[in-house]
Amino acid sequence: xxxxxxxxxxxxxxxxxxxxxxxxxxLAPAFPVDAQGPVRGxxxxxxxxxxxxTLDPHYSVEFSERYVCYLVFNTLVGLDRGFNVxxxxxxxxxxxxxxxxxxxxxxxxxxxxxxxxxxxEAVKWNIERILNPENxxxxxxxxxxxxxxxxxxxxxxxxxxxxxxFAPLLAALAERPGxxxxxxxxxxxxxxxxxxxxxxxxxxxxxxxxxxxVTLERFPDYWEKGKPYLDRVVYRVVPDPTVRLTMVRxxxxxxxxDVDAKDIPGLRGDAALVVSEMKPAARWTAxxxxxxxxPFNNKALRQAIALAIDRNELRDVLLRGFGEPARGPxxxxxxxxxxxxxxxxxxxxxxxxxLAEAGHANGFRAKFVVENxxxxxxxxxxxxxxxxxxxxxxxxxxxxxxxxxxxxxxxxTNWTHTRWTQRADPNGLLYIxxxxxxxxxxxxxxxxxxxxLLDQAAAIYDTERRRALYYAxxxxxxxxxxxxxxxxxxxxxxxxxxVQNWGWVPDLIPRFRDLWLEK
Amino acid sequence: MWVxxxxxxxxxxxxxxxxxxxxxxxxQAVFGDPVVIMLGRDADPDTVARLRRDLGLDRAAHVQYxxxxxxxxxxxxxxSFRTGQPVLAAIVARLxxxxxxxxxxxxxxxxxxxxxxxxxxxxxxxxxxAGISVLTAFGTAMPNFWIAILLILLFALHxxxxxxxxxxxxxxxxxxxxxAMVLPTITLSIAYLSNLTRLxxxxxLEALATDYVRTARAKGLREGRVLWVHxxxxxxxxxxxxxAVGMSRLFGGAVVTETIFALPGVGILxxxxxxxxxxxxxxxxxxxxxxxxxxxxxxxxxxxxIVDPRVRYQ
Numbered sequence: 166x167x168x169x170x171x172x173x174x175x176x177x178x179x180x181x182x183x184x185x186x187x188x189x190x191x192l193a194p195a196f197p198v199d200a201q202g203p204v205r206g207x208x209x210x211x212x213x214x215x216x217x218x219t220l221d222p223h224y225s226v227e228f229s230e231r232y233v234c235y236l237v238f239n240t241l242v243g244l245d246r247g248f249n250v251x252x253x254x255x256x257x258x259x260x261x262x263x264x265x266x267x268x269x270x271x272x273x274x275x276x277x278x279x280x281x282x283x284x285x286e287a288v289k290w291n292i293e294r295i296l297n298p299e300n301x302x303x304x305x306x307x308x309x310x311x312x313x314x315x316x317x318x319x320x321x322x323x324x325x326x327x328x329x330x331f332a333p334l335l336a337a338l339a340e341r342p343g344x345x346x347x348x349x350x351x352x353x354x355x356x357x358x359x360x361x362x363x364x365x366x367x368x369x370x371x372x373x374x375x376x377x378x379v380t381l382e383r384f385p386d387y388w389e390k391g392k393p394y395l396d397r398v399v400y401r402v403v404p405d406p407t408v409r410l411t412m413v414r415x416x417x418x419x420x421x422x423d424v425d426a427k428d429i430p431g432l433r434g435d436a437a438l439v440v441s442e443m444k445p446a447a448r449w450t451a452x453x454x455x456x457x458x459x460p461f462n463n464k465a466l467r468q469a470i471a472l473a474i475d476r477n478e479l480r481d482v483l484l485r486g487f488g489e490p491a492r493g494p495x496x497x498x499x500x501x502x503x504x505x506x507x508x509x510x511x512x513x514x515x516x517x518x519x520l521a522e523a524g525h526a527n528g529f530r531a532k533f534v535v536e537n538x539x540x541x542x543x544x545x546x547x548x549x550x551x552x553x554x555x556x557x558x559x560x561x562x563x564x565x566x567x568x569x570x571x572x573x574x575x576x577x578t579n580w581t582h583t584r585w586t587q588r589a590d591p592n593g594l595l596y597i598x599x600x601x602x603x604x605x606x607x608x609x610x611x612x613x614x615x616x617x618l619l620d621q622a623a624a625i626y627d628t629e630r631r632r633a634l635y636y637a638x639x640x641x642x643x644x645x646x647x648x649x650x651x652x653x654x655x656x657x658x659x660x661x662x663x664v665q666n667w668g669w670v671p672d673l674i675p676r677f678r679d680l681w682l683e684k
Numbered sequence: 685m686w687v688x689x690x691x692x693x694x695x696x697x698x699x700x701x702x703x704x705x706x707x708x709x710x711x712q713a714v715f716g717d718p719v720v721i722m723l724g725r726d727a728d729p730d731t732v733a734r735l736r737r738d739l740g741l742d743r744a745a746h747v748q749y750x751x752x753x754x755x756x757x758x759x760x761x762x763x764s765f766r767t768g769q770p771v772l773a774a775i776v777a778r779l780x781x782x783x784x785x786x787x788x789x790x791x792x793x794x795x796x797x798x799x800x801x802x803x804x805x806x807x808x809x810x811x812x813x814a815g816i817s818v819l820t821a822f823g824t825a826m827p828n829f830w831i832a833i834l835l836i837l838l839f840a841l842h843x844x845x846x847x848x849x850x851x852x853x854x855x856x857x858x859x860x861x862x863x864a865m866v867l868p869t870i871t872l873s874i875a876y877l878s879n880l881t882r883l884x885x886x887x888x889l890e891a892l893a894t895d896y897v898r899t900a901r902a903k904g905l906r907e908g909r910v911l912w913v914h915x916x917x918x919x920x921x922x923x924x925x926x927x928a929v930g931m932s933r934l935f936g937g938a939v940v941t942e943t944i945f946a947l948p949g950v951g952i953l954x955x956x957x958x959x960x961x962x963x964x965x966x967x968x969x970x971x972x973x974x975x976x977x978x979x980x981x982x983x984x985x986x987x988x989x990i991v992d993p994r995v996r997y998q
Contacts, residue, residue, distance in 0.1 A: 215946075216956070218766045226724030301735045303727035356768040375767075375777070376948035376956075377851055401850050402946045407833060411841050412848045567959040568716030570725060575717065597726070604728040 203394045203666070207682035212409040212421030213400040215376065219359030221351075222344035223295050223302045228674065231341070232422075233379055236398060236678045237278075238364030240343035241269065241288065242335055244589050246668045248499060250335045254283065254345055254365065260626055264330025271321045275388040277347035278369040283388075285323035289315045290348040292325075304342040306604050307333075307593070330624040332631065336590030340672070367393035367678050376402055394681035413438065413659050419682070420660035420667070422675045426485040429657055439664070443656040445497040446488050447587040447671035450544075452649040453573075454580040457609030460531060461580065467646035469519035471509045473555045474548065480652050483544055487655030493643040494585075494595060496653050499671065500628060501591040501635040508643050508650065516555045528556035534572070534581040537563035541582060573607045583648070586673050591635045592623045599642050610647035689982075696978040703974060704967050705749060711963060712745045718765050718961030739765060752967065762964035766957070771968040775950065779972070781851060782949035785938060788865060789872035790931060796877050801884025802911065805892060816881065823878030832871040832944045839867060849946040868945040872938045876930050883926055887919035894918075921992055928984040 217229045222238055225231060243253035255269040275283035292315045295302045311331035316324045325334065337343065350363035362370055365388065368381035379400040383393055401418055403409040409421045410428050414435065432438055452470075454461040461467055476490030492508025495501055520529065535545045542563070549559045564572060572578040588594050597603040600619050601611040615638055622634035643650065656673050663683045670676055719736045720727075736742050740751065755762060761771040800820075804813045840848040846867055852860040891897060892915050900910045939951035950969060957965035 218960075219768070226722065226726075298730065298734060301723075301731050301738065303723040303731060305731055306726055306728035309728070356763075359768060374948060375774075376952050377946065402948075403849055404943050404946060405833075405849075408836060408849050408944060408946075411836060415840055415844060415848060417840075417848055417850075565716075565959075567721060567961070571716040571720035574720050605725055 203681045204683055205394050205681070206396050207684075208397040208399060209395050209420070209664070209677060209680060209682060210418040211398065211400045211677065212403045212412050212418040213379070214409075214423050215402050215404045217375075217379075217402075220362040220370070220373070220379075221359035222341050222346065222362075223291075223300075223304050224359060225341055226303060231674045232677070233381070233400060234341075234344060234362075234364075235366070235674065235676055236368040236381055237362050237366045237370055238344045238346065239366050240340070241338040241345060242343060244336075244339045244670055244672070246670055248587075248589050248671045250339055250589065253339075254288075255338075258335070264332075264624065264626060265327045267325045267327070267334060268318070269323050269325070271323065272388055273321055275365050276386050277350070277365050278363045278384055279347055279350050281347055281349045283345065283365050284320045285317040286320070287345060287348055288323045289317055291345050292342075294346075294351070295342055306597075307337045307340075308342050311337075330626070332626045333590040333592035333596075333623055336588065336593060339589055340593075368395075368398055371397075378402060393678055398677060410659060413661065416661065420658060420664050420675075420677075420680075422656070422658040424657040424659050426487045426655055426657070429487070430485065432659065437661055439660050439662055439667075441658045441660070441667055441669065442487065443658075443669040443671070443673065446653045446655050447496045447499075447673055448584060448654045448656065449491045449494065449496060450582065450584045450651045450654060451491070451494075452548075452580070452651065453583050453608055453647065455576070455607075455609050456645075456647050457611065458579075460529075463523050464646065465519050465523035466525060466529065467649070468509065469516045469523055469525075469555065470552065470557060471646050471649045472512050472516035472519060473552055473557065474649060474651065475511050475551050476651055477511070478551070479544065479547055482547060483540070484652060484655055487657075488652050491650035491653050493639045493650055494598070494648065495591070495635070495639050496587050496671070499587065499591075501632055503636045503639060506636070506639060506643075509646070513554055520555055520557070525557075528558065530558040530560065531580055532562055533559040534562045534564055534569070534578045536566040536569045536582070538566055544582065582651075584654075587671055589672065591631070592619065595619060595635070595638060595642070596623065599638075599647065608647040610642075610645065612641065612645055615641050615645075692978060692982055696975065699978070700971050700974050703970055704753075707970055708749050708752075708963070708967065709745065711961070711966065715961050717741075718963070721960055722765060748963075752964070761968050764957070764965045765962045766960045766965075771964050774953065774965060775968050775972050778948060778950045778953050781947050782938070782942070782951060785865070785868055785872060785941070785947060785949060786931070788869045789876065789938070790927075792869055793873040793877040793880055793930075794927070796873075797880035797884050800881045802888055802916070804881070804885040805888030806911070808889060813885075816885075820878035820881045823874045826874075828871060828875065828940045829944055831874055832867070832941065835867045835871060836944075849944065851945075851947050864945075868938075868941050868947060871944075872941045880923070880926060880930070883923060884919065887922055888915060891915040891919040917991070921988070924984055924987055924991070928981050931980045931984075 211232070213232065214229045216227045217233070218227060219225060220230055220233055220237065222231070222234045225234060239254045241253065241255050242258075243251045245251050254272055254275065256272050257270045259268050260266070269288075271283070271285060271288070277283060292308070292312065294300055295304050295308055296312060298305065311327050311329070311334055312325055313328045314326045316326065318324050327334070345365060346358070347363040351358045354361060360373060367384055367387045367389070369384045371380040371382050373379045381398040383396050387393065403412060403418075406423065406425050407428070409418070410424060412418045413421050429440060432440055454467070456462055456467070480486065480488050480490060489497075492506055495503070497504070520526065533545065535541050545559070545561055549561070552559065564578070569578070569581070573581060585594055585598070596619050597605040599610055599615055600606065601616050618634050618638040618641070622631045622638070625631050656669065658667065658669070658675065660667060665681050665683055666679055719732050719739070719741060723732055723735060740748055752762065763770055764774055767774070800816050804816045807813055836848050839846040847864050850864060852864050854861045897910060897915055900914050938949070939955050941947070942949045942951040943955070950972070953965065954969050956962075957969070
């Protein structure tokens with residue numbers, strides 16, 4: 166694409182025009198010529214990202230796997246597009262006055278795909294499966310601190326006895342720990358269950374050809390009468406994002422998520438396609454470092470670097486103008502987002518002063534580890550140029566993306582970049598990253614005030630009171646700079662016009678099960 | 685003959701031993717920790733430690749290797765760390781796709797290389813020869829994935845005659861299967877085809893300049909007979925050698941092609957296993973590929989003996 170020097174005014178106008186067009190494209194399906202209800206039948210073909218290893222939700226690690234799990238399984242409770250917890254397999258629940266017992270009433274007449282009954286025993290079996298340390302489920306960590314025991318009151322009532330009041334429990338049960346698998350099938354298939362999953366979901370597995378495709382078909386005995394609308398769903402593995410997008414354009418697939426921002430402007434002319442942008446974006450990028458050892462145990466130094474970064478430039482260059490600068494670890498639009506919070510801005514003069522205060526008036530140099538992909542290398546180059554302005558230099562060390570996270574965990578990596586997606590409960594992310602006991606706390610961040618705020622907030626069920634605590638926590642965390650928050654990124658889905666009822670859930674996992682295809 | 689086979693098998697066994705030990709040592713030295721990759725960012729340290737213990741990854745490297753070797757001797761190839769599938773079953777499930785792709789690419793490459801190479805040799809320094817030279821230079825220099833994307837954009841997006849990616853089982857839909865294999869085959873064969881064409885051309889030119897060809901022409905033989913029976917047969921030997929090398933490379937898994945066209949072959953499995961630090965699968969693939977290389981080399985040796993009456997083995 167040729168780069169023409171334009172004066173800034175038309176650049177603004179062009180960007181506004183793009184935003185307007187994107188908004189129109191997103192809203193267009195909401196105004197159909199003749200408003201129809203759901204249309205039954207058809208096969209939805211999805212351009213799927215690779216790397217799916219298991220379809221057992223209690224062992225699922227890869228994003229791609231959950232695209233399928235949400236169709237084959239149900240969770241105990243669900244999430245709507247506003248990220249609120251709503252009934253699913255549990256049709257109602259009550260919290261005891263002391264907050265240490267949650268009672269769920271379950272839907273009746275629910276069957277697993279293998280014909281066995283879903284009931285309170287099944288729920289108990291599932292939770293115990295996750296909690297059992299011998300099973301080594303990665304989903305144990307969100308549940309173990311909270312759940313003492315699960316008891317069956319009657320076939321359709323299950324009771325969670327908690328070790329302490331724990332408000333985040335419900336949101337956790339809407340995610341991977343909450344998926345309910347068929348105990349009969351899991352016991353029978355053992356390790357093979359991940360290959361041949363059996364749940365209560367609207368679709369059941371027909372076949373899974375690894376690295377090729379997954380085929381699901383409608384489960385006729387699904388408990389939600391009238392759903393699903395589609396007959397079949399086919400996930401076709403397409404590793405290359407450009408090819409994925411091409412296939413939506415040729416009509417070989419109906420929908421693809423995980424689209425690169427750079428490909429979006431090129432779709433402007435295509436009337437057969439709908440582009441859906443997740444607004445506001447619920448994923449943020451950041452820099453992280455170890456704050457419990459030199460050189461970054463120096464708060465003034467951390468603040469200096471945070472002030473020197475021009476997030477708007479990062480957004481414009483890396484995200485093609487989509488997304489927005491990040492203020493803190495909370496994406497906008499969530500019930501615990503503080504609209505008044507500004508975060509650390511961009512101020513080069515203040516940065517220089519902070520650097521001097523930190524004792525590095527003559528400049529500072531440190532190693533920076535980056536994942537060896539074009540996108541992150543690009544970001545690092547931009548950061549390098551920005552930080553040069555305050556005389557901070559980066560010694561760039563590329564590492565394999567596969568090893569990047571484990572190196573951080575093993576403390577082989579100090580200063581690097583990272584990204585995280587929001588969970589349905591504020592505790593889901595803030596605790597694991599910023600509490601001194603959080604299991605994903607790889608910065609060594611330990612602020613007793615933050616610990617106290619997070620512990621308090623997790624024990625209160627009242628959203629209003631929790632919100633105030635999370636506002637305070639966000640401010641303190643951002644000010645302490647264990648992470649330098651960069652941008653809230655944009656996420657896109659591209660589909661052909663026949664696909665109806667699409668909507669993003671802020672955990673950025675596409676929910677395909679309620680879609681239908683126009684004829 | 686049997687002694688020859690026995691010697692080859694012994695060499696193969698030794699190679700497998702050596703290669704697996706070497707790769708294992710390399711992986712231990714260079715790779716990160718598979719357990720964190722397997723359990724993801726949410727797992728607590730206790731779960732990570734347990735899994736590491738269960739998989740035996742907390743033992744010394746040589747202990748792990750010896751254990752793996754011991755189980756292999758009993759026919760147990762182990763299970764994939766990432767998927768839990770038995771290793772041999774996982775690899776065997778992928779082989780047909782890779783073998784078919786390699787075979788078709790080879791067929792196309794050899795057929796076209798012979799045709800173009802001979803034509804270029806018969807009309808040297810003509811516009812046709814120049815054109816073929818340019819094409820082969822292009823084919824050698826351009827990266828695989830770039831050619832693949834171009835082909836997809838042309839045939840799938842603009843002309844809409846072929847699918848962009850994906851595979852269709854042969855038995856389900858033979859015609860669809862054939863269509864799905866066209867672009868991957870072309871992509872995989874291009875670099876190989878280009879090299880082979882140049883080689884055929886050179887060797888043919890050499891053969892056509894020899895005394896015996898001149899004699900044959902002087903005797904009044906038809907040009908066709910001169911070409912096919914005399915010149916080609918003698919220029920084919922070095923081509924066979926290149927063929928052996930090429931087949932081994934193709935057999936190892938055409939990683940880029942398989943990735944772009946989403947063909948579930950051994951190549952993709954190998955890359956995913958390396959990235960996922962899935963030691964058992966990587967070791968398993970090394971064995972399978974080594975066996976394949978040895979077998980194809982052996983077949984080429986037999987072919988040599990058939991084609992060249994001067995070659996005889998003890």
